[in-house]
Amino acid sequence: MNPFGLRRGLLLLALPVAMAVSAFFVPRDAVTGIDLACRLSPPTWQHPLGTDELGRDLLARMVWGARLSLSIGVVVVGIAGAAGTVAGGAAGYAGGVADRFFIYVSDVLISFPGLLLTLAVIALLGPGIRSLCAALILTGWIGYARYARALTLSLRAREFIEAQRAIGSPLHRILLRHLLPNIVGPMAVLAAMGVAWVVLAEGVLSFLGLGVQPPMPSWGSMINDGRRHLLDAPALILIPGSALLLTLLGFTAIGEDLAALTDARDLDSHVPPAGGGVAGSSGGRLKKFLQL
Amino acid sequence: MGRYLLGRLANAAVALATVLLLVFFLIHLVPGDPARAMLGEGAASANVAALRAKLGLDRPLPAQLTTYVVGLVHMDLGRSLRSGRPVAQLLAKRCPQTLLLGVSVLLLAGTLAIPFGIFAALGRHPVGSAFVRIGSSVAIVLPAFVLGPALVMVFSLALGLLPVSGGNSLSHLVLPAVTLGLPFAALLTQLLEQRLRDELRSDYVRGLRAWGVEEKRIMWRHVAPNALVPLISIVALHSGALLSGVVVTETIFGWPGIGRLLVDAIAGRDYPVVQGCVLSVACTYVVVNLAGDMIQAALDPRLRDGLR
Numbered sequence: 001m002n003p004f005g006l007r008r009g010l011l012l013l014a015l016p017v018a019m020a021v022s023a024f025f026v027p028r029d030a031v032t033g034i035d036l037a038c039r040l041s042p043p044t045w046q047h048p049l050g051t052d053e054l055g056r057d058l059l060a061r062m063v064w065g066a067r068l069s070l071s072i073g074v075v076v077v078g079i080a081g082a083a084g085t086v087a088g089g090a091a092g093y094a095g096g097v098a099d100r101f102f103i104y105v106s107d108v109l110i111s112f113p114g115l116l117l118t119l120a121v122i123a124l125l126g127p128g129i130r131s132l133c134a135a136l137i138l139t140g141w142i143g144y145a146r147y148a149r150a151l152t153l154s155l156r157a158r159e160f161i162e163a164q165r166a167i168g169s170p171l172h173r174i175l176l177r178h179l180l181p182n183i184v185g186p187m188a189v190l191a192a193m194g195v196a197w198v199v200l201a202e203g204v205l206s207f208l209g210l211g212v213q214p215p216m217p218s219w220g221s222m223i224n225d226g227r228r229h230l231l232d233a234p235a236l237i238l239i240p241g242s243a244l245l246l247t248l249l250g251f252t253a254i255g256e257d258l259a260a261l262t263d264a265r266d267l268d269s270h271v272p273p274a275g276g277g278v279a280g281s282s283g284g285r286l287k288k289f290l291q292l
Numbered sequence: 293m294g295r296y297l298l299g300r301l302a303n304a305a306v307a308l309a310t311v312l313l314l315v316f317f318l319i320h321l322v323p324g325d326p327a328r329a330m331l332g333e334g335a336a337s338a339n340v341a342a343l344r345a346k347l348g349l350d351r352p353l354p355a356q357l358t359t360y361v362v363g364l365v366h367m368d369l370g371r372s373l374r375s376g377r378p379v380a381q382l383l384a385k386r387c388p389q390t391l392l393l394g395v396s397v398l399l400l401a402g403t404l405a406i407p408f409g410i411f412a413a414l415g416r417h418p419v420g421s422a423f424v425r426i427g428s429s430v431a432i433v434l435p436a437f438v439l440g441p442a443l444v445m446v447f448s449l450a451l452g453l454l455p456v457s458g459g460n461s462l463s464h465l466v467l468p469a470v471t472l473g474l475p476f477a478a479l480l481t482q483l484l485e486q487r488l489r490d491e492l493r494s495d496y497v498r499g500l501r502a503w504g505v506e507e508k509r510i511m512w513r514h515v516a517p518n519a520l521v522p523l524i525s526i527v528a529l530h531s532g533a534l535l536s537g538v539v540v541t542e543t544i545f546g547w548p549g550i551g552r553l554l555v556d557a558i559a560g561r562d563y564p565v566v567q568g569c570v571l572s573v574a575c576t577y578v579v580v581n582l583a584g585d586m587i588q589a590a591l592d593p594r595l596r597d598g599l600r
Contacts, residue, residue, distance in 0.1 A: 108314070111307040113532025113577040115539065116570060123558040123566045124322050126329070200435055204540055207437040208555050223437055227544075230445045237445070241438035248433040 006261075009192075009254030016066050016247045023067035030060040032215040040233050052222070052236055053229060061217035062239060068218050069247065072129070072202050073195040076136045081191045083137070084144025089179065091145070092152030102149065109142045115201065119210070127210040136198055147190055151183040185262035189255050196251035203244055219244045296589055304582040311574040316360050318570065319349070319563050330373055330561045343373075347564075369571070370564035372557075379568035382553060387572065390538055390549035393468055397534060398527070400473035401480050406520075408477075409484030410511065413492065424481065431478035436537050440471040440544040457546030468545045472537045476530070483526060487519035521591050528584025532577050 035055035043050045049058035091102035109117065118135045125131030155161060156179075164174045205211035206220030214221065219240040226236030319326050327343040328335060344350045347370075348359060363369065369379035411417075412424040447467065448456045458464050491497065492515060500510050539551035546552075550569055557565035 108307070108310045111311060111578060112314075112570075112574050113535045115536035116532075116573055116577075119536075119539070119554065119558060120318060120566070120570050123561075123563070124318065126561070127559065196433075200433075203435060204437060204536075208540065208543055210555070210558060220437065223441065227441050227444075230441060231449050234445055237438075237441045241442070244435065244438060245433065248435070249430070252433060 006254055006257050009250050009252075009257055012246055012250030012253055016070060016243060016250065019063045019066035019243070020070045021067075023063045026060050026063050030057055031064045031217060032056065040229065049239060050233070050235060052225060053233075058236070058239065061222060062219075062243060065217045065219045065222060065240065066243065066247075068129075068212060068216070069199050069202055069244075072133060072136075073199040073251075076133055076140060076198045077191050077194045080137045080140035081144045081187065081194065084141040084146075085148045085180075085183070085187055087141065088145030088148030088150075089152045089175070089183065092149035093156055093175065093179065095156075099149075102145070106142050106146055109139070110146075115204065118201065118205070122205065122210050127213060129212055129216075132202060132205055132211045136201055140194065140198065143194070144187065144190060148183060148187060151186055152179060155179055155182055185258075189259045189262060192251055192255035192258055196248045196255070199244070199247050199251070297586070300582060300585050300589075304578055307578045308575060311571065311578065312361075312364065315567050315571045315574070316357060318567055319347075320353075322563070326563060330563060369568040372565050373562045374560050374565075379564050382565065383550065383568050383572055386548060386550045386553050389547060390542070390551065393465065393472070393538060393541070393547060393549060394531075394534060396465055396469040397473040397476060400469055401477040404473070404477035405480035405484055406516075409481045409488060410516065412481065412485045413488035414511075425485075428478035428481045431474050432482065434475050434478075436471050436475075436540045437544060439474065440467070440541060443467050443471060444544075457544075464545070464547070468541045468547050471544070472534065472541050475537075476534065479530065480523065480527070483523060484519060487522065488515060491515045491519050521588060524588045524591075525581075525584045528581045531580045535573050535577060 033056065035051070037055065038047070038051055039053055039055040041047055041051045041055070047057045047059065049062065051057055052061065087102065091099045112120075117139045121135035121138055122131050125134060161174060161178060164178055169178075202211055202218065203220035203223075206218035207224045209221070209224065212218035212221055222240040223237050223244075226233070226240070229236055322329050325340065325344075327340045327347065327349060331340055331343060341350075348356050351359075367380050369383070371378055372382060375382075408424050408428070412421045415421050444456055444467065447454045454466050455461075455464050497510060497515060500514060501507075535551075538549060539555060541547065542549045542551035543555055550572060553565065554569035554573070556562075557569060
């Protein structure tokens with residue numbers, strides 16, 4: 001395990017997050033305003049990173065691209081992760097017909113490779129940010145659901161859940177106070193990696209012209225535009241490319257470090273303390289992995 | 293063996309049937325009227341009605357499904373709305389190109405990953421192993437649409453060694469194959485290193501060492517085969533990500549394969565072509581996974597005898 005806790009990933013993400021936040025101070029006109037007189041300009045005081053082929057400020061576009069990429073990543077993972085946790089947890093806890101139905105649906109959905117299902121949903125809804133998000137949520141929840149189901153299955157058989165059932169705890173109390181806190185840690189690992197995946201997928205789809213539509217900037221579509229000027233303005237590709245790479249490495253690192261901190265294996269070896277209660281101990285674990 | 297094979301075949305058959313059904317319903321899930329979506333909002337009602345009739349969308353659903361299945365049996369996937377040519381013909385022309393790219397990527401990834409993975413797992417050169425480990429964790433996240441243009445910048449434009457795009461000769465194949473192969477090779481290197489380390493720590497290796505067997509023989513005769521077999525199904529599973537990587541890579545390099553056909557069809561709302569592409573890619577995926585499991589079962593007796 002690395003001695004830095006989550007610092008490694010947070011350090012990598014500092015720049016992309018700072019860019020995304022500063023986008024709120026950059027007016028829309030600076031991003032979409034075309035100025036052909038100073039197209040492909042090198043860095044100047046007025047345009048610190050230079051301009052693209054339509055004379056739009058590269059820094060402003062990078063900053064708006066960061067805001068779009070990160071917010072799409074967080075929103076999609078938030079919705080897909082929550083929906084997946086509920087569906088998978090419910091199927092795993094209920095068992096029986098519900099569980100078998102869930103297994104069938106998820107087997108069908110994962111028999112489509114990679115982005116293919118996402119592309120198919122975008123083909124249905126037409127290109128754009130909304131259909132991009134819808135497509136990523138519709139295809140993304142399944143991974144979280146399968147993981148949540150597996151975690152729930154292993155927890156359901158354990159003594160402390162059985163004990164709660166035996167003393168007649170209401171269902172919602174078992175689910176919210178005892179089951180959920182124990183699966184939040186491992187799910188957070190998956191979610192951190194998931195944000196990297198969604199940011200990448202948004203980049204790919206926008207690159208292909210199927211995601212964020214012009215004139216709004218996305219790192220993916222900026223790379224696509226920059227391909228026409230590989231020789232005279234390589235910065236048009238290198239800058240969004242490195243920002244994207246930084247973001248991907250950052251979220252992946254956070255995922256890995258969260259995994260090391262929570263160590264999904266201790267879910268199986270975890271013995272609830274006699275007096276403290278399970279919710280308390282998993283709260284401790286939550287605190288442990290949130291520490292920096 | 294027989295039971296394992298039958299079970300796997302039955303699973304693959306169910307997956308294929310579901311893919312076929314979902315692709316059939318794809319066009320019916322389009323919000324609103326699919327014919328209007330294809331022609332655009334401003335289309336005349338007469339044209340929309342004509343297209344609906346042409347696609348058979350005005351007929352009852354069971355009748356449409358029958359026509360679809362009968363068409364599939366005859367390799368008839370309808371006609372492209374844009375070019376008017378049969379979809380099966382378009383796919384037949386593009387499939388070999390995508391397969392060529394995919395096979396080259398696998399070969400490249402294998403030739404890179406096996407030596408690097410073994411080198412890192414042995415750990416005789418700590419600096420070299422660390423270099424492999426850091427290099428592979430960076431290469432693993434390199435997206436095709438960043439790596440591809442970067443390679444073009446260096447090898448095509450600056451050095452002038454390789455063509456920028458197109459798909460007529462072997463020299464066109466190099467950059468797309470490297471773009472897809474490098475991250476895949478990095479993933480395989482990491483998995484292989486992990487597997488090798490686990491194997492090297494196991495009891496039978498200690499036994500062989502105590503027996504006085506040469507290290508080289510232990511690695512090549514015992515450890516490497518044991519570590520490589522489980523990777524086969526991982527490669528097969530990962531072929532899905534590879535297939536979506538193909539979509540991007542083909543677009544970057546103008547490689548005339550299925551991926552580019554699919555992206556163009558989505559942008560042009562050419563649903564019959566979209567259906568054909570989704571169908572062929574998903575079927576390829578199912579078949580590749582089936583083949584991966586079969587090969588693995590043939591090589592690992594524990595799997596086929598059910599002793600997991």
